[in-house]
Amino acid sequence: MEQLGIEASRPYLAQLYAPLCKLTEWWYTMRAGPNNMPLYYDGNESGWDNTTVFDAGPPVEGVDLATYLILQMETLSFMASLLAQPAESHAWNVRAEEQLQQLLYYAVVDDRFRSRSPDTNDNTSACSLQTYLPILLGKRLPQAILNALKTDLADGGPFLTAYGLASESLRSSKYEADSYWRGPIWAPPTYQIVDGLTAAGEIALARLIAQRYCDMIVQAPGFYENYDALTGKGLRCPGVCWTAAVFLLLATWLEQHPAS
Missing domain, CATH: 1.20.1050 (Glutathione S-transferase Yfyf (Class Pi); Chain A, domain 2)
Incomplete structure (x- = not known):
């Protein structure tokens, strides 16, 4: 991007930004649990097909999924700033921080992360x-x-x-x-x-x-x-x-x- 220059790279960045926004929103529209923690419905969705995290059955508030989305929203904030959209940049940063705080509040037990069931609030495999x-x-x-x-x-x-x-x-x-x-x-x-x-x-x-x-x-x-x-x-x-x-x-x- 530095080689292309910010102005020259903006059309390409915009092509990436729009679908990445939609992908991020999908998780919070279709897969947000009662605590606004994103949900996996199957181990295969996480890439950890038969992990013990899913032994009690889905859905599961994936601590790794929330982590990915925090990093993704921070990236969207950076992209928006490069696209001269300061309001969107700020909004993504706010949402990333909110997800971080929800992760820390709902998914930490004895200073360690634990995915859990949104139906029972029971922790899954530690x-x-x-x-x-x-x-x-x-x-x-x-x-x-x-x-x-x-x-x-x-x-x-x-x-x-x-x-x-x-x-x-x-x-x-x-x-x-x-x-x-x-x-x-x-x-x-x-x-x-x-x-x-x-x-x-x-x-x-x-x-x-x-x-x-x-x-x-x-x-x-x-x-x-x-x-x-x-x-x-x-x-x-x-x-x-x-x-x-x-x-x-x-x-x-x-x-x-x-x-x-």
């Missing part, structure tokens, strides 16, 4: 790594919450092994070594959590997770769909693009950010 994706909000989160998330994501916590972050807590009765989102290590949440820890200023832990993931890939070549969290063995189909992409991104980041 054992899925999916509920740690609000770390993407970085320093927008209160320090007490950041400290709790860091503790759980670090060595000695319920997720981190010698190879990376298990998708289900190793202490969970539902943990399975080869059961998609109920145990194995996956590329997308690994990258998201490393990115979130970096945004929160937790560089050392971000490096540790990234290094273990990259070392696992090198030791088990093939870029598998996911990996056994306790052995590092590649599972399911090899040659998966997101595994390769995350490896390249994290390996490059590690090279650019050597340990001090």
